[in-house]
Amino acid sequence: MTAVSIGIPVYNEEAVVPELLARVTRVIDSLPGGPHEIVFVDDGSADRTRQLLADAAWRDSRIKVVCLSRNFGHQAAICAALDHAKGPAVILMDGDLQDEPEIIPEFVRQYEAGYDVVFARRSSRQEGLALRAAYKVFYRLIRALSDVTLPLDSGDFALLGPSVVGAIKRLPERERYLRGLRAWVGFKQVGIDVPRRARFAGRPKYTTWKLIKLALDGICSFSIVPLRAAALAGIVAMSASLLFACYALYVRFSVGASPEGFTASLLVMTFLSGVQLLFLGVIGEYLGRVYAEAKGRPTYVVATVEKRERRHVERVA
Numbered sequence: 022m023t024a025v026s027i028g029i030p031v032y033n034e035e036a037v038v039p040e041l042l043a044r045v046t047r048v049i050d051s052l053p054g055g056p057h058e059i060v061f062v063d064d065g066s067a068d069r070t071r072q073l074l075a076d077a078a079w080r081d082s083r084i085k086v087v088c089l090s091r092n093f094g095h096q097a098a099i100c101a102a103l104d105h106a107k108g109p110a111v112i113l114m115d116g117d118l119q120d121e122p123e124i125i126p127e128f129v130r131q132y133e134a135g136y137d138v139v140f141a142r143r144s145s146r147q148e149g150l151a152l153r154a155a156y157k158v159f160y161r162l163i164r165a166l167s168d169v170t171l172p173l174d175s176g177d178f179a180l181l182g183p184s185v186v187g188a189i190k191r192l193p194e195r196e197r198y199l200r201g202l203r204a205w206v207g208f209k210q211v212g213i214d215v216p217r218r219a220r221f222a223g224r225p226k227y228t229t230w231k232l233i234k235l236a237l238d239g240i241c242s243f244s245i246v247p248l249r250a251a252a253l254a255g256i257v258a259m260s261a262s263l264l265f266a267c268y269a270l271y272v273r274f275s276v277g278a279s280p281e282g283f284t285a286s287l288l289v290m291t292f293l294s295g296v297q298l299l300f301l302g303v304i305g306e307y308l309g310r311v312y313a314e315a316k317g318r319p320t321y322v323v324a325t326v327e328k329r330e331r332r333h334v335e336r337v338a
Contacts, residue, residue, distance in 0.1 A: 023109050025049070025057045025129065025180075028102025030095055031074070031116035032064040038073045041116055042084075048122045049083065052129060058108060059084045061116075062101045065092035075327040086327040093321040096197045099177060100320050103190060109183040113199070119218050120178040127213060128180040137208035140179035140200075142172065143217040166247075169205050172212055176200060184208055195320055247307075251300035258296065 027045060031038070049057040061078075063071045063086060071088055078084040087105050089098065099113055110132055114120040124141060131139040161173065177199055181189070188206040189199070204210070 026106035026108035030098030062098040064098040090322040090324040097321040137182040138210035142212035
């Protein structure tokens with residue numbers, strides 16, 4: 022078996038880090054082959070997360086800690102893990118232990134059986150009813166809208182083979198939805214049904230707004246259906262206006278009166294103004310992403326990389 026790198030983004034997880042280190046270390050101890058490594062990406066933590074991981078890196082040469090200069094977000098931290106992983110196969114998982122490290126050996130077995138991507142498909146969740154329903158609706162909505170067949174109920178917990186890692190790293194976009202890019206690049210993929218556990222400790226770092234932003238990133242990255250919907254709404258409004266104009270002409274010439282109703286006119290104008298503003302917002306979402314891509318800024322900036330052999334600072338021009 023070839024070497025495996027496990028990439029784990031963390032942000033303010035000092036309560037989870039000791040248990041996370043113990044469980045992931047036990048897993049890589051059990052894996053054949055090697056040398057394996059664990060790449061932690063500290064996404065600008067304000068607690069003792071960075072120090073705990075740095076201490077672990079100085080004790081264990083298999084641990085590397087990539088410290089970002091500030092909080093760039095979960096998807097950017099995953100990209101940093103991919104960029105700094107040395108193993109040909111990279112396993113990505115969250116640092117809150119909702120992704121169970123004990124599933125990794127099964128990922129490796131499927132990879133050795135010939136699959137380029139092995140991803141976890143959430144068979145159950147332990148979040149609240151409203152959040153479970155929102156996730157269920159979102160995954161089915163984005164799959165219906167996307168031109169690419171995106172797997173249902175699958176997050177970022179996955180093993181990526183060298184061809185997939187190389188293809189994703191070559192993609193130039195800044196606003197990334199990694200689980201979608203994983204499907205877009207293709208190759209031979211398989212899903213494994215696993216339960217999604219409750220986080221081990223602490224509070225979720227994905228706020229409601231961050232979840233909404235991730236959903237918008239996914240939809241805007243893999244579908245232009247919302248833009249087509251704006252055009253369709255315009256066609257429907259124009260058609261309705263034309264029909265009403267024909268009706269008004271018919272009434273005027275056949276009956277000798279014109280349709281009246283200030284309230285109806287006001288409601289129609291208000292409704293159409295709302296539709297226009299809604300789709301201006303949709304266009305703005307796509308335009309904002311084009312603007313962000315045009316600036317060409319890096320996805321993240323590394324402050325330091327901690328490991329036992331040496332300590333150094335990487336600067337991004």
